[in-house]
Amino acid sequence: MVTTSYGYVRVSAKDQCEDRQLIALKDFPVDEENIFMDKLSGKDFNRPQYQKLLRKLHRGDILVLKSIDRLGRNYDEILNQWRIITKEKRVHIVVLDMPLLDTRAAGKDLTGTFVADLVLQILSYVAQTERDNIRQRQKEGIAAAKQRGVRFGRPPKERPPEFEIIRNEWLNRRISSREAAKRLHIAQDTFLRWSHES
Template sequence: MSETLYEYIRVSTREQNEDRQRIAMREFGVAEHNIVLDKQSGKDFNRPGYQRLMKKLKPGDILVIKSIDRLGRNYSEILEQWRGITKGKQAAIVVLDMPLLDTRQGKDLTGLLIADIVLQLLSYVAQTEREFIRQRQAEGIAAAKARGVKFGRRPMERPAAFEDIREMWEIGNISARGAAKQLGITHRTFLNWAIKDQKK
Protein backbone atom coordinates (compact mmCIF):
# COMPACT_ATOMS: atom_id res chain seq x y z
CA MET A 1 0.00 0.00 0.00
CA SER A 2 1.48 3.39 -1.04
CA GLU A 3 2.07 6.15 1.47
CA THR A 4 -0.21 9.19 1.60
CA LEU A 5 1.05 12.66 2.44
CA TYR A 6 -1.04 14.79 4.77
CA GLU A 7 -0.56 18.36 5.91
CA TYR A 8 -2.00 19.57 9.18
CA ILE A 9 -2.42 23.33 9.60
CA ARG A 10 -3.75 24.99 12.72
CA VAL A 11 -4.31 28.68 13.26
CA SER A 12 -5.91 30.21 16.31
CA THR A 13 -9.15 32.09 15.82
CA ARG A 14 -7.15 35.30 16.35
CA GLU A 15 -4.56 34.55 13.63
CA GLN A 16 -7.02 33.48 10.92
CA ASN A 17 -4.26 33.46 8.26
CA GLU A 18 -2.80 30.07 7.40
CA ASP A 19 -0.80 31.22 4.32
CA ARG A 20 2.58 31.16 6.11
CA GLN A 21 2.15 27.49 6.98
CA ARG A 22 0.90 26.59 3.50
CA ILE A 23 3.89 28.28 1.82
CA ALA A 24 6.36 26.49 4.11
CA MET A 25 4.88 23.08 3.22
CA ARG A 26 4.30 23.65 -0.50
CA GLU A 27 7.42 21.70 -1.54
CA PHE A 28 5.88 18.46 -0.28
CA GLY A 29 3.22 18.62 -3.00
CA VAL A 30 0.39 17.40 -0.81
CA ALA A 31 -2.91 16.99 -2.63
CA GLU A 32 -5.41 19.70 -1.71
CA HIS A 33 -7.90 17.17 -0.34
CA ASN A 34 -5.21 15.90 2.07
CA ILE A 35 -4.57 19.32 3.62
CA VAL A 36 -6.37 19.49 6.96
CA LEU A 37 -7.05 22.89 8.53
CA ASP A 38 -8.31 23.78 12.01
CA LYS A 39 -9.03 27.38 13.00
CA GLN A 40 -9.03 26.72 16.69
CA SER A 41 -7.01 27.11 19.87
CA GLY A 42 -4.23 24.61 20.58
CA LYS A 43 -5.30 24.03 24.18
CA ASP A 44 -6.46 20.46 23.46
CA PHE A 45 -6.93 17.96 20.64
CA ASN A 46 -10.72 18.16 20.41
CA ARG A 47 -10.54 19.75 16.97
CA PRO A 48 -12.72 18.46 14.11
CA GLY A 49 -10.01 18.54 11.42
CA TYR A 50 -7.44 16.83 13.62
CA GLN A 51 -9.91 14.13 14.69
CA ARG A 52 -10.80 13.37 11.04
CA LEU A 53 -7.11 13.20 10.17
CA MET A 54 -6.40 10.70 12.96
CA LYS A 55 -9.09 8.40 11.55
CA LYS A 56 -7.53 8.57 8.05
CA LEU A 57 -3.88 7.93 8.99
CA LYS A 58 -2.62 4.46 8.19
CA PRO A 59 0.80 2.73 8.41
CA GLY A 60 3.37 4.33 6.11
CA ASP A 61 1.55 7.68 5.77
CA ILE A 62 3.42 10.92 6.40
CA LEU A 63 2.05 13.83 8.41
CA VAL A 64 3.71 17.21 7.78
CA ILE A 65 3.42 20.18 10.16
CA LYS A 66 5.27 23.49 10.21
CA SER A 67 6.15 23.50 13.91
CA ILE A 68 5.40 21.36 16.94
CA ASP A 69 3.19 24.02 18.51
CA ARG A 70 0.78 23.61 15.57
CA LEU A 71 -0.23 20.36 17.22
CA GLY A 72 -0.85 21.99 20.59
CA ARG A 73 0.51 23.87 23.61
CA ASN A 74 0.52 21.05 26.14
CA TYR A 75 3.69 19.03 25.52
CA SER A 76 2.66 16.05 27.63
CA GLU A 77 -0.43 15.68 25.43
CA ILE A 78 1.64 16.29 22.29
CA LEU A 79 3.98 13.49 23.35
CA GLU A 80 1.02 11.16 23.85
CA GLN A 81 -0.36 12.02 20.40
CA TRP A 82 3.09 11.68 18.83
CA ARG A 83 3.51 8.16 20.17
CA GLY A 84 -0.01 7.28 19.06
CA ILE A 85 0.81 8.35 15.49
CA THR A 86 4.35 6.98 15.18
CA LYS A 87 3.96 3.77 17.18
CA GLY A 88 0.23 3.12 17.25
CA LYS A 89 -0.59 4.04 13.65
CA GLN A 90 3.00 3.51 12.41
CA ALA A 91 2.86 6.72 10.40
CA ALA A 92 5.73 9.22 10.06
CA ILE A 93 5.77 12.84 11.23
CA VAL A 94 7.80 15.68 9.70
CA VAL A 95 8.22 18.93 11.67
CA LEU A 96 9.68 21.48 9.25
CA ASP A 97 11.05 23.87 11.88
CA MET A 98 12.89 21.10 13.73
CA PRO A 99 14.69 18.56 11.48
CA LEU A 100 15.38 16.24 14.45
CA LEU A 101 11.63 15.68 14.60
CA ASP A 102 11.45 13.86 11.28
CA THR A 103 10.67 10.20 11.84
CA ARG A 104 11.30 9.40 8.15
CA GLN A 105 15.00 9.74 8.95
CA GLY A 106 14.98 6.77 11.27
CA LYS A 107 12.11 4.35 11.19
CA ASP A 108 14.07 2.07 13.48
CA LEU A 109 13.98 2.26 17.27
CA THR A 110 16.90 4.70 17.37
CA GLY A 111 15.09 7.25 15.22
CA LEU A 112 11.93 7.02 17.30
CA LEU A 113 13.96 7.24 20.51
CA ILE A 114 15.68 10.44 19.34
CA ALA A 115 12.31 12.03 18.52
CA ASP A 116 10.94 10.96 21.92
CA ILE A 117 13.94 12.46 23.73
CA VAL A 118 13.63 15.75 21.82
CA LEU A 119 9.91 15.95 22.61
CA GLN A 120 10.46 15.18 26.29
CA LEU A 121 13.15 17.87 26.43
CA LEU A 122 10.78 20.37 24.82
CA SER A 123 8.09 19.37 27.30
CA TYR A 124 10.46 19.91 30.23
CA VAL A 125 11.62 23.30 28.92
CA ALA A 126 8.04 24.46 28.28
CA GLN A 127 6.86 23.34 31.73
CA THR A 128 9.87 24.97 33.42
CA GLU A 129 9.27 28.21 31.54
CA ARG A 130 5.59 28.23 32.60
CA GLU A 131 6.67 27.77 36.23
CA PHE A 132 9.27 30.57 35.91
CA ILE A 133 6.63 32.90 34.44
CA ARG A 134 4.21 32.14 37.31
CA GLN A 135 7.01 32.65 39.84
CA ARG A 136 8.05 35.97 38.26
CA GLN A 137 4.43 37.13 38.21
CA ALA A 138 3.97 36.23 41.90
CA GLU A 139 7.23 37.96 42.84
CA GLY A 140 6.26 41.04 40.81
CA ILE A 141 2.85 41.26 42.49
CA ALA A 142 4.38 40.80 45.96
CA ALA A 143 6.96 43.53 45.27
CA ALA A 144 4.28 45.90 43.96
CA LYS A 145 2.08 45.30 47.02
CA ALA A 146 5.08 45.99 49.26
CA ARG A 147 5.45 49.36 47.50
CA GLY A 148 1.81 50.10 48.21
CA VAL A 149 0.47 49.46 44.70
CA LYS A 150 -3.25 48.68 44.77
CA PHE A 151 -4.63 45.99 42.46
CA GLY A 152 -8.12 45.69 41.09
CA ARG A 153 -10.62 48.25 39.85
CA ARG A 154 -10.29 51.77 41.30
CA PRO A 155 -13.27 52.66 43.48
CA MET A 156 -15.80 54.97 41.86
CA GLU A 157 -15.72 58.53 43.13
CA ARG A 158 -18.93 59.76 44.68
CA PRO A 159 -20.67 62.62 42.88
CA ALA A 160 -20.43 66.01 44.60
CA ALA A 161 -24.20 66.05 45.25
CA PHE A 162 -24.24 62.63 46.91
CA GLU A 163 -24.46 63.82 50.54
CA ASP A 164 -27.35 66.20 49.86
CA ILE A 165 -29.33 63.60 47.92
CA ARG A 166 -28.59 60.91 50.50
CA GLU A 167 -30.05 63.15 53.22
CA MET A 168 -33.17 63.69 51.06
CA TRP A 169 -33.45 59.89 50.70
CA GLU A 170 -33.04 59.35 54.45
CA ILE A 171 -35.96 61.67 55.31
CA GLY A 172 -38.11 60.14 52.56
CA ASN A 173 -38.15 63.06 50.13
CA ILE A 174 -36.77 60.90 47.30
CA SER A 175 -36.68 57.21 46.45
CA ALA A 176 -33.44 55.28 46.15
CA ARG A 177 -34.04 54.81 42.42
CA GLY A 178 -34.76 58.51 42.01
CA ALA A 179 -31.61 59.38 43.94
CA ALA A 180 -29.52 57.04 41.81
CA LYS A 181 -30.96 58.51 38.60
CA GLN A 182 -30.16 62.08 39.70
CA LEU A 183 -26.60 61.09 40.59
CA GLY A 184 -26.07 59.10 37.39
CA ILE A 185 -25.21 55.89 39.22
CA THR A 186 -26.90 52.52 39.59
CA HIS A 187 -29.59 51.86 42.17
CA ARG A 188 -27.36 49.22 43.83
CA THR A 189 -24.38 51.58 44.01
CA PHE A 190 -26.46 54.28 45.69
CA LEU A 191 -27.82 51.84 48.27
CA ASN A 192 -24.35 50.40 48.96
CA TRP A 193 -22.91 53.87 49.60
CA ALA A 194 -25.90 55.10 51.61
CA ILE A 195 -26.10 52.01 53.83
CA LYS A 196 -22.34 52.04 54.36
CA ASP A 197 -22.55 55.67 55.54
CA GLN A 198 -25.38 54.79 57.94
CA LYS A 199 -23.16 52.19 59.60
CA LYS A 200 -20.37 54.66 60.29
Protein backbone atom coordinates (compact mmCIF):
# COMPACT_ATOMS: atom_id res chain seq x y z
CA MET A 1 0.00 0.00 0.00
CA VAL A 2 1.40 3.41 -1.01
CA THR A 3 1.47 5.91 1.84
CA THR A 4 1.11 9.58 0.94
CA SER A 5 1.79 12.47 3.28
CA TYR A 6 -0.63 15.38 3.10
CA GLY A 7 -0.41 18.71 4.85
CA TYR A 8 -3.08 21.14 5.97
CA VAL A 9 -2.51 24.84 6.53
CA ARG A 10 -5.06 27.30 7.88
CA VAL A 11 -4.82 31.00 8.60
CA SER A 12 -7.79 32.94 9.93
CA ALA A 13 -7.52 35.98 7.69
CA LYS A 14 -6.34 36.72 4.17
CA ASP A 15 -3.60 39.03 5.47
CA GLN A 16 -2.10 36.47 7.89
CA CYS A 17 1.11 34.74 6.88
CA GLU A 18 1.17 31.00 6.36
CA ASP A 19 4.96 30.73 5.79
CA ARG A 20 5.82 29.11 9.14
CA GLN A 21 3.27 26.36 8.59
CA LEU A 22 4.40 25.74 4.99
CA ILE A 23 8.09 25.55 5.97
CA ALA A 24 7.32 23.06 8.78
CA LEU A 25 5.23 20.84 6.48
CA LYS A 26 7.84 20.84 3.69
CA ASP A 27 10.53 19.91 6.25
CA PHE A 28 8.47 16.90 7.38
CA PRO A 29 8.52 16.32 4.31
CA VAL A 30 5.19 16.89 2.53
CA ASP A 31 5.30 17.56 -1.21
CA GLU A 32 4.01 20.99 -2.13
CA GLU A 33 1.24 19.60 -4.35
CA ASN A 34 -0.10 17.67 -1.33
CA ILE A 35 -0.51 20.74 0.87
CA PHE A 36 -4.02 22.15 1.19
CA MET A 37 -4.60 25.65 2.55
CA ASP A 38 -7.66 27.60 3.69
CA LYS A 39 -7.66 31.27 4.63
CA LEU A 40 -10.74 31.02 6.81
CA SER A 41 -11.82 30.95 10.43
CA GLY A 42 -11.50 27.67 12.30
CA LYS A 43 -14.95 27.90 13.86
CA ASP A 44 -16.28 25.07 11.68
CA PHE A 45 -15.10 22.65 9.01
CA ASN A 46 -17.02 24.06 6.03
CA ARG A 47 -13.76 25.00 4.35
CA PRO A 48 -13.26 24.18 0.65
CA GLN A 49 -9.63 23.02 0.79
CA TYR A 50 -10.16 21.02 3.98
CA GLN A 51 -13.12 19.21 2.40
CA LYS A 52 -11.06 18.54 -0.74
CA LEU A 53 -8.25 17.15 1.44
CA LEU A 54 -10.66 14.82 3.28
CA ARG A 55 -11.75 13.33 -0.05
CA LYS A 56 -8.08 12.67 -0.95
CA LEU A 57 -7.16 10.83 2.26
CA HIS A 58 -6.95 7.03 2.10
CA ARG A 59 -6.13 4.33 4.63
CA GLY A 60 -2.48 4.47 5.69
CA ASP A 61 -1.91 8.07 4.55
CA ILE A 62 -0.48 10.68 6.91
CA LEU A 63 -2.04 14.07 7.62
CA VAL A 64 0.50 16.59 8.93
CA LEU A 65 -0.41 19.76 10.84
CA LYS A 66 1.90 22.39 12.34
CA SER A 67 -0.36 22.66 15.41
CA ILE A 68 -3.74 21.31 16.48
CA ASP A 69 -5.46 24.70 16.32
CA ARG A 70 -4.79 24.75 12.56
CA LEU A 71 -7.28 21.90 12.30
CA GLY A 72 -10.00 23.91 14.03
CA ARG A 73 -11.09 25.92 17.03
CA ASN A 74 -14.27 24.17 18.15
CA TYR A 75 -13.73 21.47 20.80
CA ASP A 76 -16.49 19.10 19.71
CA GLU A 77 -15.73 19.55 16.01
CA ILE A 78 -11.99 18.84 16.42
CA LEU A 79 -12.74 15.60 18.26
CA ASN A 80 -15.27 14.60 15.61
CA GLN A 81 -12.82 15.28 12.74
CA TRP A 82 -10.04 13.43 14.59
CA ARG A 83 -12.36 10.42 14.90
CA ILE A 84 -13.33 10.55 11.21
CA ILE A 85 -9.70 10.79 10.07
CA THR A 86 -8.12 8.26 12.43
CA LYS A 87 -10.93 5.76 13.04
CA GLU A 88 -13.07 5.84 9.89
CA LYS A 89 -10.48 6.70 7.26
CA ARG A 90 -7.62 4.96 9.15
CA VAL A 91 -5.28 7.87 8.37
CA HIS A 92 -2.42 8.81 10.70
CA ILE A 93 -2.23 12.36 12.08
CA VAL A 94 1.04 14.05 12.98
CA VAL A 95 0.91 17.35 14.89
CA LEU A 96 4.44 18.73 14.57
CA ASP A 97 4.55 20.93 17.65
CA MET A 98 2.97 18.25 19.88
CA PRO A 99 4.84 14.91 19.55
CA LEU A 100 2.26 13.13 21.73
CA LEU A 101 -0.24 13.77 18.92
CA ASP A 102 1.45 11.45 16.43
CA THR A 103 -0.76 8.44 15.82
CA ARG A 104 2.04 6.69 13.88
CA ALA A 105 3.87 6.22 17.17
CA ALA A 106 0.84 4.39 18.52
CA GLY A 107 1.02 1.77 15.76
CA LYS A 108 -0.75 -1.33 16.97
CA ASP A 109 -0.28 -0.25 20.59
CA LEU A 110 -3.69 0.45 22.11
CA THR A 111 -2.10 2.45 24.95
CA GLY A 112 -0.41 4.80 22.47
CA THR A 113 -3.68 5.42 20.67
CA PHE A 114 -5.44 6.03 23.98
CA VAL A 115 -2.75 8.54 25.05
CA ALA A 116 -3.01 10.47 21.73
CA ASP A 117 -6.81 10.59 22.01
CA LEU A 118 -6.63 11.67 25.66
CA VAL A 119 -4.07 14.42 24.98
CA LEU A 120 -6.20 15.72 22.12
CA GLN A 121 -9.30 15.83 24.31
CA ILE A 122 -7.45 17.74 27.03
CA LEU A 123 -5.95 20.22 24.55
CA SER A 124 -9.26 20.77 22.81
CA TYR A 125 -11.02 21.24 26.14
CA VAL A 126 -8.43 23.80 27.30
CA ALA A 127 -8.69 25.71 23.98
CA GLN A 128 -12.49 25.76 24.15
CA THR A 129 -12.46 26.85 27.80
CA GLU A 130 -10.04 29.68 27.02
CA ARG A 131 -12.27 30.89 24.16
CA ASP A 132 -15.30 30.80 26.48
CA ASN A 133 -13.33 32.73 29.12
CA ILE A 134 -12.27 35.37 26.56
CA ARG A 135 -15.90 35.82 25.48
CA GLN A 136 -17.00 36.09 29.12
CA ARG A 137 -14.25 38.65 29.90
CA GLN A 138 -15.26 40.70 26.84
CA LYS A 139 -18.91 40.60 27.90
CA GLU A 140 -18.06 41.66 31.46
CA GLY A 141 -15.73 44.40 30.17
CA ILE A 142 -18.44 45.83 27.91
CA ALA A 143 -21.01 45.73 30.74
CA ALA A 144 -18.56 47.51 33.11
CA ALA A 145 -17.76 50.13 30.48
CA LYS A 146 -21.47 50.78 29.87
CA GLN A 147 -21.97 51.26 33.64
CA ARG A 148 -19.21 53.88 33.54
CA GLY A 149 -21.09 55.65 30.76
CA VAL A 150 -18.89 54.55 27.85
CA ARG A 151 -20.89 54.53 24.62
CA PHE A 152 -20.14 52.01 21.90
CA GLY A 153 -20.56 52.47 18.18
CA ARG A 154 -20.73 55.68 16.24
CA PRO A 155 -22.06 58.72 18.07
CA PRO A 156 -25.68 59.47 17.13
CA LYS A 157 -26.04 61.84 14.20
CA GLU A 158 -27.23 65.32 15.08
CA ARG A 159 -30.64 66.20 13.70
CA PRO A 160 -30.47 69.24 11.41
CA PRO A 161 -32.25 72.38 12.69
CA GLU A 162 -34.81 72.19 9.87
CA PHE A 163 -35.78 68.59 10.74
CA GLU A 164 -39.05 69.49 12.55
CA ILE A 165 -40.23 71.76 9.72
CA ILE A 166 -39.58 69.11 7.08
CA ARG A 167 -41.06 66.39 9.29
CA ASN A 168 -44.26 68.43 9.60
CA GLU A 169 -44.44 68.75 5.82
CA TRP A 170 -44.12 64.97 5.60
CA LEU A 171 -46.74 64.42 8.34
CA ASN A 172 -49.13 66.70 6.43
CA ARG A 173 -48.44 64.65 3.28
CA ARG A 174 -46.98 67.59 1.36
CA ILE A 175 -43.74 65.65 0.65
CA SER A 176 -42.67 62.02 0.62
CA SER A 177 -40.26 60.53 3.14
CA ARG A 178 -37.76 60.16 0.31
CA GLU A 179 -37.99 63.87 -0.53
CA ALA A 180 -37.73 64.76 3.18
CA ALA A 181 -34.57 62.64 3.55
CA LYS A 182 -33.12 64.20 0.40
CA ARG A 183 -33.64 67.74 1.71
CA LEU A 184 -32.01 66.82 5.02
CA HIS A 185 -29.11 64.99 3.29
CA ILE A 186 -29.73 61.79 5.25
CA ALA A 187 -30.88 58.26 4.43
CA GLN A 188 -34.61 57.66 4.14
CA ASP A 189 -34.40 55.01 6.90
CA THR A 190 -32.75 57.56 9.20
CA PHE A 191 -35.49 60.12 8.50
CA LEU A 192 -38.23 57.57 9.25
CA ARG A 193 -36.49 56.39 12.44
CA TRP A 194 -36.06 59.97 13.70
CA SER A 195 -39.68 60.75 12.82
CA HIS A 196 -40.97 57.82 14.86
CA GLU A 197 -38.68 58.66 17.78
CA SER A 198 -39.93 62.26 17.95
